[in-house]
Each structure stands twice: as structure tokens, then as C-alpha cells.
Amino acid sequence: MADNDDQHAPEQGGEPDDALTAPADPPAQVDPEDEDLAAPAEPDTPALSRRKLFAGAGIAAAVVAGGGLAAWLTTRRTPGAGGVNRALKIGYGGGVCEAPLYVAHHEKIFEKHGLNVQIVKTGGDEIKDAVGAGKLDAAPGIFFSWLKPIEQGIDAKLAAGLHEGCLRIVVPPDSPIKSVAELRGKPIGVGAIGDSAMSFFSLDLLDAGINPSEDIDWRVFAADQLTDALVRGDIAAIAASDPNGLLPTLKGKARELTNNSQGTNRQLYCCATAINGRLLREDPDVARALVTAWAEGSRWAGANIPQTAAIEVDNKYVAADQPTIEAILKTYGYNPSAARLESEITSGIAKFAKTGYLDRKTDPNALAGKVYADLGLNW
Template sequence: MSTSSQPPRSDDEHPETGAGAAAPEPTEPAAANHEAVEPESASAATAPDEEEDLGSPEEPAGPALSRRKLLAGAGVAAAVVAGGGLAGWLTTRRTPGSGKVNRALKIGYGGGVCEAPLYVAYQEKIFEKHGLDVQIVKTGGDEIKDAVGAGKLDGAPGIFFSWLKPIEQGIDAKLATGLHEGCLRIAVPTDSPIKTVADLRNKPIGVAAIGDSAMSFFSLDLLDAGINPSQDVEWKVYPGDQLGDALAKGEIVAIAGSDPNALLPTLKGKARELTNNTQGANREQFCCATAINGRLLREEPDIARALVTAWAEGSRWAGANVTQTAALEVANKYVAADQSIIEATLKTYGFDPSAARLRGALEPGIEKFAKTGYLDRKTDPRSLADKVYVDLGLTW
């Protein structure tokens, strides 16, 4: 059963999670103390190995500073100076993969083909190589954003446009790295009279959630066609795997979705692709980006850095091993599609993750996205880009 809804109002409020004071630095990172998510399905996390004692021998009690503590303090000070301040010091504190940490983290996903970098980093033990004990948790719809903001999840993938409004309204999360391009499509029935995006005026378009990645991105194409996306089309919500059926029944004239939901009807010969996010004026550098919980960023930036680095490594591996990645998605039931379809889909993506290029894409993207009416009228693109993006000192 479908429901019609308008995009979220710009004056909605989400209470912002307050920034907690940073705790004294432990010898080993403490285990996560986040409330557990109760998803419909979740991949079982590998139980962490029993950790060896990485702490230093106890110092003799007494008021005087020990030689070891003096040397440690001098090393920190030198790193701060040589590395260009605190950010430089955080960058040099720990090289990813250099030691055993087993920091427990929970990362959400929705079950899309495009979440391959996350699946790969988990299944190929790339997270473990970077000292992280990651559990990936399937969570649907906008719940994933609320869960990341509340710290129930430490991170999740997603197109940056769909995170702009929640972060503007106060969700405690930031974007750190772009993972790949491609994966969003608009599909219409094969015999549809609709030839261009302009033909969608006053028509019902199916989406998996109001404000999701596809709705957010293709609102820019509607805007270019002279269509107000918040007034001149009807957005109808269906579970992602039911969008094809709704299209076949004529309940909607088009699907705006991510892979595989918008792709399967086309591959089955029941629909044709009208446009995608690698075409036209709004071609973006990235489809999916990494969204990271704000508290993790503030209190454990080195852990966040290791997480993002491993995630990006998963993206590069997926791009270099498309067949193995498709097999991995099927074998672990991450995606409800045949391996041949997944493999063909992955070949259309560009896996070239970058933290620096994501920041460059944010400001012009926000400037145009503000014209859709989904953001506050007073939104300043540069200020929001600074609020949305976190610089973890990654230069790639």
C-alpha cells in the first residue's frame, strides 16, 4: 500500500546531540558504549580476539614526572608542531593497520548494490586490518540517519544530498569521504509516452522514502526542467522491492531509485531508463559517501580516520574485483538480485574514493540543492558545507 507525502518542511527541528567533553585518552581505545539497534536482519559480527596487553608498565608512584612521561609529552609536542597543529598530531598518532585495536563499531546499510565498498571491507577483513571490529547492520529508510545521529550506529553510506537536510536540522553526523559514482536512476515503462524529465510534471513518482538519495538527487533534474519538485510532482512511497510492481500496475509513472530497485525492471524488459546520476548537468562526482557519527569524530578521530580509510580501501578493491564483489553480495545475501545483474551494475560505477574531492563537490551541490526548497531559505552554502563535512586529514 502506498502513501503520498510532501518533502520534509524546512522548519522541522531535530534536537542536536550535545558535544560531550573528550575523555582522558586511554592506553587502548575503549569499547563502544552505544545503544544497540534492533534491525530486521544483521550480519553477525566476528567475535574479537582476546586482546594482548598493549599498555605500558606501571610507573612508580610519586609526585615527580617519570622519564617515560616526559619523553611521551615531548613527542606529542613535537608532533603537534611538526604536523601543523592538533590535526597533524591526530594524523600521526596511529598508522592504520599498524597495530591491534579491535575497536567495536556498528555500521548501517540498506541492501543496495552500491554499498559494495562496505560489504567488501567487512567480508575481506579490511576493517580488521585497520584495527576495527566492525558489525554491519541492515536498517531501512530514514531510520539509518537517525541511528547514526544518535550514536546507535557509528556510520552509514549514503548520497550526500540526502544527508544535507538532516545535518542542517541538527543530526549529529558529518560526511568524510566520497566512495564512488553512479547508482541512481529514473525508470519508466517501456511503452510510456514520457521521453524527458520535463514530462514528469504533475505525475506520481515512486521512491523508497521521502528525502532519500534518489528523490534528493533527481529533484535537481526536475528543477532544471522548470518543475518545482516540492509542488509539481507527487512523490509516492513504497518499499524498495515493490517499486517495480507499482510501476507495472500503473500506480506510478516512474521509479526514482537506487540499484537494484530502479534497475531490475529495466533488465527484465519491463521498463527503460529515463536518466541516471552520471548524465546531464547534475552529474555528480559521488553517489555514496561515508556518514560518521559526530561523537565518534569528536572523541575518537583516529578511530574515525581508520574507519574511513578502510572503507575507501574497500571501494578500491570492489572496483578492481567486480566479479568477486558481485559474488560476495549474493553469497552473503546483501542484495536481492542475481550475480550477473549485480556484476553488470557494478561495471557502470566509478570506484575512485576521495575525501578532498567530496568537500569540493559539497558547496556547489548545496547551492543548487537549496533551490529545490528542501533546505532552509537562509541556508548559506559555504556554512552548510563546513557543517556537513569533516576533515580527517586525509589527502586522497
Template sequence: MRKKTAGLILAGLFAAALFIGGCGGNKQSSANADREARVVHVGYYGGTCEAPIYVAHEQGVFKKNGLTVELVKLTAATTKEGIATGKVDAVMMSPGGFKAMEQGLNIKLTAGIHTGCIQAVVPVDSPVRSIADLKGRTVGVDAIGGPPMIYLGMEMIRLGIDPKTEVNWQAYPGPQLSLAMAKKEIDAFSTWDPFPQIAVNEGKARAFFSNTHSAPYADQLCCYVGINGRVVSNEPDIAKALTRSFAEATKWVGEHPAEAAQISIDKKYTGGDVALNSALLAQYRWIADPLQARASYTYFLNGMKQLQVLDAATEVDALVGHTFVVLEE
């Protein structure tokens, strides 16, 4: 009788264990199903350096990590609106978005992506040989206060030039900067790849600065994984899956720049041509490491504060602590 009772008890415990285990599995399956059913909106601008987004979407990296992703074409203005309204869940962030983050834009940086992607050029016969020669000249950029202006401004301050009073800045759409320089409306221009390199390849310009090769900027990451703060707080599994997807795609682009360029052109995400974009992607260093990303983020915030782009009262370490999140798997 005792043996029979013991057997029944053990059978009951075994059945309960199966039931509990089954419940856990069902919950996990349900969570995965919910995550896949949720459409995640990833924004992009159409830049050469956004190749990890294109690759993650076209090569199934997002899907492999349990995400159903829709890509959304953005501008600087629609990015802010999209993050604020929850219509954009993730985007590649550059120093151009750091001022908005200081002002409260609810986006968190979670990892790095790459170095490089901005160049400054002058006409081939220009006397300008370095940033020091820009004093008293007119420089074209794609946006006042944007990353190309920030990079040049940081270097000007290092050289003792006041970028606010000793240089004249003019903003043009990126594709129009080369024409503005040819018409002598500006003496030089700085913007995102591929536009400066196109001007160089066409024999219209000569590069004198790039954050791909010029020290100390070549060692700093310029683009980062940015995730809507609501997602980080309320949907941490999605935030982790996005960060993981970016990291995997970033590594893949670094190892397969030609294939990444082909995807970018074939799917009409960006301009230029395959050979040009492949050469540019091969020059960048693709680094997802969150600790290195955090250090570069801090570096640029300090530079932007020195440029007076950030408020004088802003405490950089506090801002970093609030806006950079390392997501533990």
C-alpha cells in the same frame, strides 16, 4: 675513574632510552589493543552500491586497519537513532541524510565512495522520453524527499518545472515500485539500483535518467563516508581507520566489481543476482578523494536549497565547513 664514571653515565642513559622507547611502544601497543577491543558498529541498508562495506568486512580490510567491526542493518529511521545514541559509528551517507545533518544530526562526512546508483524508468511503451515529459504526471519514489526525488527535482528546476506543484509524487517501498507502475498507479519511478535495472532487464521498463550517465550528475559523487561526530571528536584514530578502510575497499570494488558482487550475494547483504550487480558496480566510478567528495557535497546542498529541501536561511559553505572533515593521517 673518570672513564668508569663516564661509562656508567652512558650506560644509564642508554638504559633510560630503552625504557622510554619501551614505554612508547607499550603505549602504542596498548592503544592498538584498545582499538581492536572496541567493537565498531558500521551500518548498512542492503544496497548494491554498499559493496565497499561488505568487502571491507568479509575481506578483512577493517581488521587490517586495527578495527573490530560489527555490521548493523539499518533503515532511514534507525540511522538517525543510531547516530544520536552512539549505537552506529559509521555508515555510507547519501543526499537523503543531508537534511538531517542540517538539522543537527551529529555525523561527519570524511571522504567519497562512488558516483551513480539511481535510475528513473517508465513502461517500455510510455511517451515519456525525458524528465521534461514528467510534467503533470505521477512519479513513484522510495521516499518523499529522498535522493531519487532530489535528483529528479534538481533537473526539473533546471528545466523550468516546479517539482512541488507540477508533478505528483507517490512513495512506495523500492521493490514494489515496478508493480505500482505495471498497475498504472504511477507513470514512472525512480529509486536505487538494482530495482530499476531489474525492471529493465525483465522487459517491463525503459530507463530515461540515471545519475550514472546523465550530465551533470554523472560527475558528482552520490555516496560518502559518514562517521559519527562523537567518534571523530573523541576517537580520532578509529575515525581515521574507518576512513582508510572505506578508501581501500572502495578502490578494491572498482578494480574487482564481479568479485564484490559475488560477496554481496553470497553473504546475502543485497538482492539481485551476481551478473546484474557486477554490471552495475562496473558502471559506477569509485572515488574516495575527500576534496572531490567535498565539492560534490557542496553541489548537492546548493541544489537541495534551491529545491527548498534545505532552509532558506542555511548557509551552504558554513554547513559544509561544519559537517565535512578531512582527516589527516
């Protein structure tokens, strides 16, 4: 699933990271009174070189085909959630990896759980404030990108992991670089300082003995310029979420060095369900139904890749041909879990703190308590 704070179009710049191209007229629009949720325009600045800057976070998303579970999932219902008939507003950024949300909406899985869900196109950092303020009831969120806002007091929590696997580092096909450890001192192109890919792969850099904020020359490029910068030799590698991480490889202009389904950090979820705190406190049954339905959407997507790609293309969530979307979705691993997210949060926070993104005084256990919403879900 994509985090809305770092999504970008692959060939057009100016769109959120993880999106191929956001439609001009998205399926659901922000209500007039919520105009502050509209996604901001991307800056036109082609490239910025910034060393020793590390802010923001995030990771973007993924899935594994779960074949054979679809029939069971579509008949399963959340205990105690029947008849809630609650209207909810969920934000999305228009990314390929937000497939679980699109599926749960269009396959009427939310309705099966008694929920009337409107999905609202938005993006940028304001989506976190909107969820925290209750303007949105929930949003798909990059695990790491929500840690700092929650640390600072935003009224939202993460309730379940949705998928992993859509973040990649790619290098030119003929590059001599064979491992992350060989990136020390090299210029790496990213969509934004502190975006999902930069944040996640900083963990891999730490494992290789590299200080991500001092030993790497992070260079910011618009999404549609990353591949050209790699081909020109302006950067030695691209760290990006899909589709920008995968498209250069599909086009034969790069080879994949690593992704977030490999290495010592592969157990960390990238995308999760971020839920408004007031909803969690006042109506936990509704929150439980929402998270369960969302997870069913994730498993359904993994078991039905062609149908999921068709949902994304036909409803103009992304502007690309279906074979391309299918190729991207097939690289993911859908394995939604509330219990697994809970088990990974504390260790993930402790390790992520070493990047310098979180407050140095942060207690991982205390922050984990603020981050995770225990809805009694055992899956």
C-alpha cells in the same frame, strides 16, 4: 552505497530501498541493548498520491571498476593508523550498493588498518540518530539524506564520498518521453516521499525549469509494486535507487531515461561515509583509518565485480543470483574521494536548498562546515 533510509526489496516490498531482499538472519544482529536500531516494518499501503510534499532526502549509490589498483590498495596503510586495534560498530541496510563496506569487512581491509569492525543490520531514519548518539560509530550514508539531520544538530559528519551512479529514472519501453523536461505534470512513482531518488532527480527537474514540489505528481508505492504500476500506466515513470531502478530495465519492462551519472548533476556523490562526531573529535586517527579502509573497499569492489557479487550473495546481504548482482554492480562507478566530496558539498547544498527541503535561511557555506569532516585525506 546505499543509504539506509530508503532501501527496498525489488520483488517483495517492505525492505530497505537498494536492497534486493534483506536476509531473515543477517550476518550481524543488533545487540539487545540496541534494539531500537532494528529496522521498522514497511507500511502495507499500496499507493499514496502526495503533491507538494517534500521531506527527507537521499540518494543511493554506485561504482566504477578501478582495474589494476587492487594490489596497491591492499598493501597501502593509513599514516599514523597502525596498531589502533579499535573496535567499531558500523550500521548497514542490506543494499547492493553497500558493497564497499561488505568488501572492506570480508577482505579484512579494516583489520589491515588496525580496526575490529562489526557490521550491524539496521535501517530507516533511526540509523542517523544512532550514529549521532554514538550507538553506531559510522554508517554508509546518502549525501543528501544527511543534510537536514546535520542542519538540525545531529552529531555526525561526512568524511568521504564512496561512489555514484545507482539512481535512475525509467519509463515504459514505448513511452514518448525522451527527456526529464517532458515529465512536467506527470505522475512519478517513488518508494517514499523525499527518498534518495526523488531528492536527487529533483535537481534535474530544477534544471529543466520544473518545480519538483508543485509540478510533479509524486506517487508512493511499495517496492514490489513500482514496476506493475508502470506497466499498468498508473505512473509515467519510476524514480528509484538500485535494484528497483535497474531491474525493470533488465526485465524488459522499462527503458532508462537518465541516471545520476549523467547530466549537470553527475558530479554529486550519492553515497558517503557518515561518522559519529565524538569519534571524529576524540580519535581522529581511528576515523582516518576507518574512512581510508572503507575507500579501499570501494576501489577493490570496482576492480573485482564477480568476487564482490559473490560476497553479497554468499553472505546473504542480498537475496538474488550472482549474475543479477554482477549486472547491477557493473553499471556503477567507484571513485571514492574525500577531497572531491569536500569540493562538491557547498555547491550541492546551495542547489539542493532550492528544492525546499532545507531551511530557507540556510547558509550553504555554514552548513558545509557542519557537514564535512576534514581528516587531512588528500585522495
